[in-house]
Amino acid sequence: MLTSKQICVQSVHDDVLQAHDVSLRVIRFDLAHPTVGGNKWYKLQRNLALAREQGATRLLSFGGAYSNHLYALAAAGAAAGFETVGVVRGELVQPLNSTLAFAHAHGMQLIPVSRATYRRRSDADYIAGLHHQYGPFYLIPEGGANVAGVRGCEDMATVLATLIPDLADCEIALACGTGTTLAGLLSGLRLLYKHQTNESRPFVRGVAVLKGADFLRHDIRHWLTCVNSPAKDEDWCLETDYHGGGYARVNQDLSDFVVRFARMHNIALEPVYTGKLMQALYQRIGSGLYPPGSRILALHTGGLRPLQSNP
Known part of the structure; x- marks a missing residue:
């Protein structure tokens, strides 16, 4: 587990927050590692440990052509001495984009498959065929969405407790793709507060970045059951109306917001995850959905590309 020394807290101040008397702090999990920053580090750490044990x-x-997960896995796998294979949805267009070029440069074997084949990524027979074709491997699901990924994200709660003295009185907000990080965070918070008689604990708000994400509520509850840590529904919620048109869809309003936020607060956002999260928070604050005195912790879960990785 990383210590909190690589991660910092940045307070945000502007007219919107002041007008509504809302405190907003950004937790810079994106600084957790130079190339495997954000929640990807936490999802991968226990998977790599299990792979080594086995x-x-x-x-x-698995991942798409711009997958943060494959990018992070290639870097983490290379650093830990593993061979890596990435099954990529769609054809490999030459020259490779910066994400796949980075993965390839770090030794990842890239296997393009059709969208129809990609949909079989959870099928046991298809996985068996991959074992037959590429030899033995440790399988990490798309996005690091497995029990080891959830367990790894529990550590994010420990980091937050170290950094934030008033954690119990805050709302924690994060972007959600698979729900793995949110489930791990909830489980970690439950572990932190299980021996406390005071019922006060942070509320967790997930902001789904894909359209039609109501199914994620079931997935989150499933992961919580898998780690024997069912959270009460009043401890968390999932917002599904801030997707901006769908996964990786970036409209002009979102692009303008990301640029403006970076200019005002010196915090770079990417538009697929943390940009949508922050835009959703500002829309909610501006609509008066937070009472005066609210304290929000927005998790910056990474996704930014280091400049040196863009050929």
Whole structure:
């Protein structure tokens, strides 16, 4: 587990927040690692440990052509001495984009498959065929969405408790793609507060970045059950109306917001995850959905590309 020394807290101040008497702090999990920053580090750390315990030398996972997960897995796998295989949805267009070029440069074998084949990524027969074709490997699901990924994200709660003295009185807000990070965070918070008689604990708000994400509520409850940590529904919620048209869809309003936020607060956002999260928070604050005196912790879960990785 990383210590909190690489991660900092940045307070945000502007006219919108002042007018509504809302405190907003950004937790810079994106600084957790130079190339494997954000929640990807936490999802991968226990997966890599399990792979090593099982004697695996090769890791295989799935993602799209701009997958943060494959990018992070290639870097983390190379650093830990693993071979990596990335099954990529769609054809590999040459020259490779910066994400896939980075993964390839870090030794990842890229396997393009059709969208129809990609939809079989959870099918046992298809996985068996991949084992037959590419040899033994430790499988990490798309986005790091497994029990090990959830357990790894529990550590994010510990980091927050170290950084934020008033954590119990705050709302924690984060972007959600698979719900793995939110489930891990909820489980970690439950572990932190299980021995406390005071019922006060932070509320967690997830902001779904894909359209039609109501199914994520079931997935989050499933992961919580898998780690024997069912959270009460009053401890969290999932917002599904701030997707901006769908996953990786970026409209002009969102692009303008990301640029304006970076200029005002010196915090770079990417538009797929944290940009949508922050825009959703400002829309909610501006609509008066937070009572005066509210304290919000927005998790910056990474996704930004280091400049040196963009060929």
